[in-house]
Amino acid sequence: MKRPPRPQARTSEASPTLSRRTFLKGAGGVAASGVLAREALANAEPSGPPRADAEVLEGPVEVEFALNGVATKVTVEPRTTLLNALRVHLETPHTGAKEVCDRGTCGACTVLLDDEPIYACMTLAVRAHGRSVRTVEGLASGDELTAVQREMVASDGMMCGFCTPGFVMSMTACLEKNPDATEQELREACRGNLCRCGTYPHVFEAGMRVARGGAR
Amino acid sequence: MSTTRRDEELSWGPREAHTVLHHDTPRRSGPDKVRGAALYSHDRRLPGLCYGVLVHARAGVGPVEVDLAPALALPGVLTGLQLREEVSFLGQAVAAVAAETPEQAADAARAVVVALDESGGWSLTPEAALAAGAAQVTRRGNVSGPDEDGDAEAVAKALERADFVVEAEYRVPVQHHMCLEPHGVVCDYRGGDTATVYASTQVAFGIPGSAAEALGLDASKVRCIVHHMGGGFGSKFSMDTPGRAACLLAKALGRPVHVFNDRAQEFLSAGNRSGSIQRVRAGATKDGKLSAYAVEIDRLGGVGRGAGNPAPYAYRAGATHVATRSIRTHTDSSRAMRAPGHPQGSYVTESVVDELCYGLGLDLLEFRKQNLPEGTWHRQLERVAREIGWYEHPHRTAPGRGDGWTAEGIGFGVSMWGGGGHDGAECAVRIAKDGSVTSSMGVQDLGTGVRTLVAMIAAEELGLRAQDVEPRIGDTDLPPGVGSGGSVTTGSISPAVKVAAHEARLAFAAHVAPVLGCPAERVTFAGGKVFDAQTPDRGLTWRDACATLPGEGLSGYGKWRADLQGSGVHGAQAARVRVDLMTGHVQVLKMVCCQDSGLVLNPLTWRSQVNGAMIQGLGQALLEERVLDQDLGIALNAQLQDYKIPGCLEIPELVALIDEGDTREVPIGVGEPPVIPGPGAIANAVHNACGVRVRSLPITPDKLLDGLAALRAGGATR
Ligand code: FES
Ligand code: FES
Numbered sequence: 009m010k011r012p013p014r015p016q017a018r019t020s021e022a023s024p025t026l027s028r029r030t031f032l033k034g035a036g037g038v039a040a041s042g043v044l045a046r047e048a049l050a051n052a053e054p055s056g057p058p059r060a061d062a063e064v065l066e067g068p069v070e071v072e073f074a075l076n077g078v079a080t081k082v083t084v085e086p087r088t089t090l091l092n093a094l095r096v097h098l099e100t101p102h103t104g105a106k107e108v109c110d111r112g113t114c115g116a117c118t119v120l121l122d123d124e125p126i127y128a129c130m131t132l133a134v135r136a137h138g139r140s141v142r143t144v145e146g147l148a149s150g151d152e153l154t155a156v157q158r159e160m161v162a163s164d165g166m167m168c169g170f171c172t173p174g175f176v177m178s179m180t181a182c183l184e185k186n187p188d189a190t191e192q193e194l195r196e197a198c199r200g201n202l203c204r205c206g207t208y209p210h211v212f213e214a215g216m217r218v219a220r221g222g223a224r
Numbered sequence: 225m226s227t228t229r230r231d232e233e234l235s236w237g238p239r240e241a242h243t244v245l246h247h248d249t250p251r252r253s254g255p256d257k258v259r260g261a262a263l264y265s266h267d268r269r270l271p272g273l274c275y276g277v278l279v280h281a282r283a284g285v286g287p288v289e290v291d292l293a294p295a296l297a298l299p300g301v302l303t304g305l306q307l308r309e310e311v312s313f314l315g316q317a318v319a320a321v322a323a324e325t326p327e328q329a330a331d332a333a334r335a336v337v338v339a340l341d342e343s344g345g346w347s348l349t350p351e352a353a354l355a356a357g358a359a360q361v362t363r364r365g366n367v368s369g370p371d372e373d374g375d376a377e378a379v380a381k382a383l384e385r386a387d388f389v390v391e392a393e394y395r396v397p398v399q400h401h402m403c404l405e406p407h408g409v410v411c412d413y414r415g416g417d418t419a420t421v422y423a424s425t426q427v428a429f430g431i432p433g434s435a436a437e438a439l440g441l442d443a444s445k446v447r448c449i450v451h452h453m454g455g456g457f458g459s460k461f462s463m464d465t466p467g468r469a470a471c472l473l474a475k476a477l478g479r480p481v482h483v484f485n486d487r488a489q490e491f492l493s494a495g496n497r498s499g500s501i502q503r504v505r506a507g508a509t510k511d512g513k514l515s516a517y518a519v520e521i522d523r524l525g526g527v528g529r530g531a532g533n534p535a536p537y538a539y540r541a542g543a544t545h546v547a548t549r550s551i552r553t554h555t556d557s558s559r560a561m562r563a564p565g566h567p568q569g570s571y572v573t574e575s576v577v578d579e580l581c582y583g584l585g586l587d588l589l590e591f592r593k594q595n596l597p598e599g600t601w602h603r604q605l606e607r608v609a610r611e612i613g614w615y616e617h618p619h620r621t622a623p624g625r626g627d628g629w630t631a632e633g634i635g636f637g638v639s640m641w642g643g644g645g646h647d648g649a650e651c652a653v654r655i656a657k658d659g660s661v662t663s664s665m666g667v668q669d670l671g672t673g674v675r676t677l678v679a680m681i682a683a684e685e686l687g688l689r690a691q692d693v694e695p696r697i698g699d700t701d702l703p704p705g706v707g708s709g710g711s712v713t714t715g716s717i718s719p720a721v722k723v724a725a726h727e728a729r730l731a732f733a734a735h736v737a738p739v740l741g742c743p744a745e746r747v748t749f750a751g752g753k754v755f756d757a758q759t760p761d762r763g764l765t766w767r768d769a770c771a772t773l774p775g776e777g778l779s780g781y782g783k784w785r786a787d788l789q790g791s792g793v794h795g796a797q798a799a800r801v802r803v804d805l806m807t808g809h810v811q812v813l814k815m816v817c818c819q820d821s822g823l824v825l826n827p828l829t830w831r832s833q834v835n836g837a838m839i840q841g842l843g844q845a846l847l848e849e850r851v852l853d854q855d856l857g858i859a860l861n862a863q864l865q866d867y868k869i870p871g872c873l874e875i876p877e878l879v880a881l882i883d884e885g886d887t888r889e890v891p892i893g894v895g896e897p898p899v900i901p902g903p904g905a906i907a908n909a910v911h912n913a914c915g916v917r918v919r920s921l922p923i924t925p926d927k928l929l930d931g932l933a934a935l936r937a938g939g940a941t942r
Contacts, residue, residue: 085327095267096275096326103267104260106454108404109487109864116404144260153255161254164832168671169257170404170454176258195872202864204402204455205671206836208875 065134073136075102076146084133090126091117093133094143104144104173108202115201118174119143125181127200144173147180155221156180159214167205174201179215189219234726236788236823236889243750244684248828251676252695253452253669262452265422266484268410274302275326276473276483277333278317278466280492284342284857285311285359285554290319291337298335300328303476307469311340313527313556314348314852314859315492320469322481346554348852350501350524353553361527361552368529369549370520378543379505382516386507388583394504394572395920396903397849398524399497400490401561402869405454407494408466408484411435413474418445421471423463424484426456427707428668429700434463438471450668450698457840458560458709459495491862495559496850498523498530500568506536508580514595515542519572523550528557531565537573538638538794539595555852560709562837563641563896567844567903571921574637574904578911585621588912589614592636601638603885604796604818608636611816611879612798623915626935631803632813635908636796637901643821643893644791645715647784650703651724653682655732656777659767661686663725664696667705667717672895673829674713678721680826685725686732687749688766703781711793711893718825718891719788727780735778736769790890794883795819797838797901799876801909805932808925810910812842812876815902820886821894827882834880834898841902843870846922 065086071093072081084093091110094102105128106116112130119128120142121135147154153161156179166172175198182189182197189197194215203211239246256262281288288311292304304321311318319336323329345359352358353366360366383389405424409431413419421435431448439446453460463471470483485494501522507515514536523530529550536544581591589609593602609615617634618624624631651665663682669675678695686693696702706716732754733747740747740763742756748763755763770777800814815838824830847868851860861867880898903921911917916931 088327092326096269101267101269102260103263103269106264106266106404108406111487111863111865113864114404144258148259151255153258157255157258160258161250164251164254164828166251166254166257166671167673167829167832167836168404168455169253169262169452170264172257173260195875199872202404202869202871204404204457204840204869205832206839206870207832208839208870208872209835209878210832212872212875 069134071133071137073138074140076142082133086132086134088133089129090119090131090133090136090141091128094119094128102143102145106170106173108170113202115174115178116171118177118201120177120181123181123184125178144176147176154180155218156183156214159217160211163210163214163217165207165211165214167207171201171203175203175211183215183218187219189215191216194219234723234788238889239823242684244680244690245825246823246827249676249680249690249826251673251829252679253675264405264452264454265410265424265450266405266408266454268422268482270410270412270480272414273410273480273482274322274324274477275329276320276322276469276481277329278469278483278485278489279319279321279333279336279338280315280317280489281311281338281340282858284340285314285346286344287341288318289339292319292321294337295321295332295335298328298332300324301332303473304332304336305472305476307465313554314346314857315489315556315862317465317489317493320473320483322473322477346857348553348555348854348857350522350551350553352854353551359554361554366552367549370547372545372547374545375543376518376545379516379518379545382543383505383507386515387510388580389505389507390576390579390583391505392579392919394502394575396500396568396571397921398499398558399561399844399848400850400867401457401459401495402490402867403455403457403459406485406487406490407460407464409463409470410480410482411470411474412480413439413471413478414480415478417441420447420449422449423467424453424460425450425463426460426668426670426709428666428698429704430461430707431463432700435467435471438468439475448700453668453670456670456708457562458564461560461707461709465493487864488862491867492859493556495561496556497561497564498525498558500524500530500533502533502572504572504576506576506580508584510584512586512591512594513542514539514577514580517541518545521546521548523548524553525550525558526553526555530558531568533565533569533572535569535573537569538601538640539573539577540597562840562899566639566896566900567841570637570639570900571903571907574901575907575917575919578635578908579917581621582623587620588636589620596638600794600820600883600885601796604794604883605636605638607818607881608796608798608816611881612800612814614798619912623912626805626914626916626932629805631805631913633801633803633909633911633913635799635905635912637904637908639795639897639900641711641793641897642791643711643715643793643897645712645717645719645784645789645893646706648704648706649716649720649784651678651717651720651782652703652779653724653728654777654779655728655770655773657770657773657775659770661688661693662696663693663721664702665705665717665720666697666699666702667713668698668708670708672708672713672833673826674717676829677714677718677825681718681721682725685722685729688752692752711895711897714825714891714893715789715791716784719785720782722788723782723785724780725782727782728778729780731778731780736772739764739772788890790822790888790892793819793821793892793894793897795897795901797905799902799905799909801906801913803910803913803928805914808928808932810846810923810928812874812906814877814879815842816879816881817898818881818883819894819898820883822886822888822890822892824882825891830882830894831880833894835878837898838878838902839870839875840899842874842876842906844921845903845906849922
């Protein structure tokens, strides 16, 4: 199941969580001003205790994270989503994760934040600071596909393919944790992913081939 | 001329003889798609790219005034433009703004002041459009038609003599395409007299003309690229408002611009499947004959006409009468959506058929066979009936009674479609001296596997493996393709690729014959070898044979030929559902489709399409419906969190069967037909399970619980 990562920073108002929604409300207006705890940048501890003395952030901020194992810096506004940071703002844009709904309903934007699948459209880029981000581009080594990727191709787990990166990431996360996943567990793991072309049975087949084959 | 003679001999041959075609072949785009390396138009990033966002009024219709100034004052905002002065349907875009980043562009879009004159009111629903004093959608009013067809008098007589008559109103709501990749383009224009447009489109070759018009360029100077596209289903036949906006903004800025609908705009202004209201009177006789079928159809196509709904679909009735009118509303026009009009027609007809059977105590399967033409459908229905467990099923002539906790039921439906191709597609197959082969045609691949076919067909002809041929598609600089709609792509492109590869093969044979020391007619290409048919264990490897070619290699060019494709397909589906009688929840347990489509070129991608179509049918049956609020003038579910499509937990066991009884040795398209019978089959399975006939889609728990309550109270099976 997907859930947002634990907040690592809070506003000075100490709102209990800083979802994109509450952030946008708090930011008011339309201008590009931003409110966010600079602490997010200083505190690389993913689940560090919230601090009441957090500062308010504005303007461009530099975020550093390990992108597919490579130390990466990107300058974004505090309100920029991780999805837009990846797709638009990186020096080398990573467009594997897709923007479909931008509201946490389709899973096409799924990436792994510290190995947990998350909706990158519902996660602020600053939340990734000091953490590891894995995207679909980072799975294969060169032309060598992972087992999930190979079986997705073999089972034809895609048609238009726009949902495919999201399914690959959800399935990868599931099978890394639970190599012997059942089909029901795979379905549960991918329930946050939608496919309009209707590739589901082929996706499940691919996942089960990996789970049964034990090859990863 | 000798080529003519040779062409006349060209055929696909028996399916058992193929080594590449008719074999499961993983799609060529697969590795790129699973690595995130497949670049969709939405993914294009270019030097100097800026981002445009469309602005639409959130409610109502009417004349608009747009003030861009507040937006233009914001940081990063580059320019903006007003697109129209009148909102003629709910959610129609009125302006576009461009900025350096998507965030800034979104800010700008929010800052644009849109003043809508709502005084004219609006008609969002058919009821509102028909009410006295309704806001007028067109100058000629809100209703066009009715157009009538058939014999009303004969129907009246037949109904009098019928042993059982069904009189009921059915409703099919508007369904959305919900392509994952939104409509839009990246227009790469940097001044000068050329441009490249990356479009999410079903018709690459249709884009340059309209883009050129918006850019003020020559159409021949505009190139369209669609290497990958994220779904169309009939909704992407033009570059649409985002495309036009992108071109206009790029023209104004001399910079590449990215404009795509956001998700709400997709729901409001990117097309839909028209809804329909159908008032049916149908009769049957005790001996199992559908004797009369009369229907008044209201097409609900927004500002458009809506699709026609065939009635009584594939069935023969003693007498028929169909009266169709279009009711216009202030909503986005419907567009082609996978088998336009057919699911609406099929759902209602199949439902009425079951109601008649139950009224007369007749077997659902036998009644169908009796009233469908002999042959294909009979065979297919029997096939799916076996696979779904019909012959062991307890409720074959009467539905379950709705007692107990859960109930299972089975339902059927059939489909019909054309699927033939048409003129226009051309292909170039090139064999290089190093042994590499390219098969090129500018056609787009919507996810159906066209790219793979372009390689497979050439590989088969040249005795190679599919992976030995590099397909090049999705680019108007390549030989022309056709638009992908109505399942025409396979029938249109396959002959051209076949002919091109055949020409290349003939030229290669002529060239290599002296090397092999045999006449060209005996040169054989098979298993990656080139040899004299009389000495198959000698000869050259493909690579060595190619090494004898001149430096420029050789090539063949092909155009469409009618005799290398077919048309006319049929299908049957069966669905098994489980109804939770306490909650009204319907779980589809299994769906089976038996479908003919001539020579199935790639069974793997064929199954994907058929399974996917059944899933879309499931969505239409149980989940999907556009909901509007006439009073507030807004859409209530124009976001993906509110408009449900099938997800992982709704997917039944799916069985896609190639109809082995179809012996036509020509390819035919299969995109549309398997999407047709699902809603009818599922609705029938629900009725079969628990005795409740839900006469409006989607079949939601509330409707089912109402029906069960009525059933228990001794009411009619509503
Ligand atoms: S784009 Fe993030 S969930 Fe849909
Ligand atoms: S493959 Fe097209 S949306 Fe999943």
